[in-house]
Amino acid sequence: MTRETRSLPAHAPGAVDTPFVIKGYDEVVTHDTLWDAHSHPFHELLWNERGASSAVVGERVWTITPALGLWMPAGTLHSGSAAAGTWFRASFFGFRTTSSISDTPVAVEITPLLRLLLERLGEPGLAASSRAATEALVLDVLAPSPRELLVQVPTSGLLRPIADAVREDPGDRRTLADWASELGVSTRTVTRAFSTETGTSFVRWVATVRAQHAIGLLTRGWDVESVAEQVGYRSASAFGVAFRRTTGLTPGTFRPDYFTP
Structure with missing residues (x-):
């Protein structure tokens, strides 16, 4: 295209x-x-x-x-x-x-x-x-919202491989321990680095990246089950819980028909 x-x-x-x-x-x-x-x-x-x-x-x-x-x-x-x-x-x-x-x-x-x-x-x-x-x-x-779909992208040499991989494939299911092992550092080191660079934890950062990607798919008409699989959740219900925790909204809020008069 x-x-x-x-x-x-x-x-x-x-x-x-x-x-x-x-x-x-x-x-x-x-x-x-x-x-x-x-x-x-x-x-x-x-x-x-x-x-x-x-x-x-x-x-x-x-x-x-x-x-x-x-x-x-x-x-x-x-x-x-x-x-x-x-x-x-x-x-x-x-x-x-x-x-x-x-x-x-x-x-x-x-x-x-x-x-x-x-x-x-x-x-x-x-x-x-x-x-x-x-x-x-x-x-x-007009007022600021307490909810926002924001990802702070880490740039350090330690975290950049993680950030690039997850943003390229939000369905990547590697855990904090998996990444620490691959990078040859402790989980505590990765945890501290994420907190310092992004202001949040590894788990919450990944959940937000997944939510951002999911929204793009939902607004293009993908069904919830397919989106859940695409962004790394084992079921639509698990995806729904994580999505609501991250955004404060349900996945259905972003379906095209939600805004159809």
Whole structure:
């Protein structure tokens, strides 16, 4: 399949005049698409109408879905990717007309109310008074989410082989002890390194990588049983428990028909 790479400029916050309060954009990508590192002069809320995409800031990788979006503060250098068929949406927030909800990228739950308000802003012929009222409501309900689909990718020579293997094949079932033996170190050494570099344990890190990969498959219509097998779980029920523990949501939340009116 054809892959498209897009290059965008890197702008400092407010470097370009953005007199609007909230401005929407959406697109269905027809090819697997990569966005090179860039930054915007405005704040941005990324979410999807259909499919899953990713955003990368440094060594942090977020998964963006119809249920969980990502707030990107103005001036934050980031890259991204989306599979063919993804319908992504973006809401741009004027740097001088709105305040950022966070100084760093942060997940945002796309609630039914927030979705309706953002969709209303896209209605043609919306009266100025109605737009102002709707924008005020968006800013009122917009808030960071305690849930986020974020993986901090370790870069040390010790952990990089593990990170590369698991991200390449989330179904890899090697345990912490297996990896320690392969690398010729103690399990305590690997445990400490994961905690230091990722802020979480090996088990939780692997579960998050698997959840990110699973979401990509679920949003493309894969059934739960097939996804569970693909990402290394022995049963759909075991996958469901791990997925809910990691994301706070059920796998069914990310099925395409979940968002069909």
